[in-house]
Amino acid sequence: MDPLAGLLDGPRARGAFLLRVAVDPPWSIRVADRAPLSLVAVVHGRAHLRAAGTAPQDLGPGDVALLRGPHPYTFADSPDTPVRVVIGPQGPHTSAQHCAAADGGPLAETTWLGTRTWGTNPQGAARLLVGTYNLGTEVGRRILTALPPAVVLGAGAWRSPLVGVLDEEIDRDEPGQEVVLDRLLDLLLISAVRAWFSRPAPEAPAWYRAQGDPVVGPALRLLHEEPARPWTVADLAARTGVSRATLARRFAEVVGEPPMAYLTGWRLALAADLLREPEVTVTAVARRVGYATPFALSAAFKRRYGVSPQQHRRAHAPEPDTAPDVEAAPQPVP
Known part of the structure; x- marks a missing residue:
């Protein structure tokens, strides 16, 4: 991906x-x-x-x-x-x-x-x-x-x-x-x-423009394909065929942040989306995005978004449908 x-x-x-x-x-x-x-x-x-x-x-x-x-x-x-x-x-x-x-x-x-x-x-x-x-x-x-x-x-x-x-x-x-x-x-x-x-156009995100970079592009694809893998910069550099120093320097220049900081943001963004599915447990979400325990995910999630995974899930849970179905169209204000 x-x-x-x-x-x-x-x-x-x-x-x-x-x-x-x-x-x-x-x-x-x-x-x-x-x-x-x-x-x-x-x-x-x-x-x-x-x-x-x-x-x-x-x-x-x-x-x-x-x-x-x-x-x-x-x-x-x-x-x-x-x-x-x-x-x-x-x-x-x-x-x-x-x-x-x-x-x-x-x-x-x-x-x-x-x-x-x-x-x-x-x-x-x-x-x-x-x-x-x-x-x-x-x-x-x-x-x-x-x-x-x-x-x-x-x-x-x-x-x-x-x-x-x-x-x-x-x-x-x-x-x-x-x-x-x-x-x-x-x-x-x-x-x-x-x-x-x-x-x-210059307003495209840095990570999008970075896809064409011969060093950063392959590294980004690896992080997106395997977010749960216990990546290190050295491991990522070996997989992309460059030195650790070259990857770290080039990634920060093109994307605007170090590889592991980008990976953390990607994992937590994935977690935020997965948590909207009520049937997926927090433990399962943690495992799918690369955190060993739900407690580790919760700590990182709260640092990034200011709320726990459970609070995020409750805040975005759909309201129960307690009223009859109404056609999706503008309705006059009483």
Whole structure:
């Protein structure tokens, strides 16, 4: 497993918020749901984006934006259109999100237009797909920390049929459709992240740029393939065919930290993701990421994240579903 494959193994949407927005101008929607990560794809027409971490810009068909929370963002037909709709956080027992007019009152213009479609006109001048990961554990700490607040990929910068496939599937209302849509959202996110990292741009993480280094690249792949192995710098150097001093110096220069510090971070990131699976014990997690005992993992985990593995697991456990299922769509604020 190369480092990018390890990073992209994280997304696991579970009943993600998925919606097609179909609107005619003038329109302006501010999303303030505080979700860890959202993906917005333009299917038809154009949309003006204003978001923290990026300059205002216009998006066209096939363009995709990745927006990391908790910062709000706004899509509109024009930079001059005032906000008309505000989408807030989801309710405690539903994937639905609260939606209201900009002044907090009820919406008069937008409506439910069919299966997972919302707006003013089913054939609106602008049609967007919005996919939201409501829990950070669904994406993985590694993706969230590797991405800037906003990433915009123009249709010319990457080629993927997944936007069209998701646009077709979002209309369907069949058994198991929620799982199909979750997996399509995961694939679209993975494709977008991979395309962004592949661009010749300085904001790609150091460990990603290091994959092409003849010394550091092989060492990174070994650490990612065998995180549980009791690595030492000497062992890693022998496996990559260079001296210990050469590996230590080159690794620190290219990645920005020593090999064993990088390995510790990788192990604990893996542990944080594994702990979201309730059926996996802390002992099993410790063994899989290279710690001899759960106590050793707990001490390292608490130093890095400030909480114990059990506290991390409880903080990210899904809430019990004690309310009836509600369709994943914006709901008016009472």
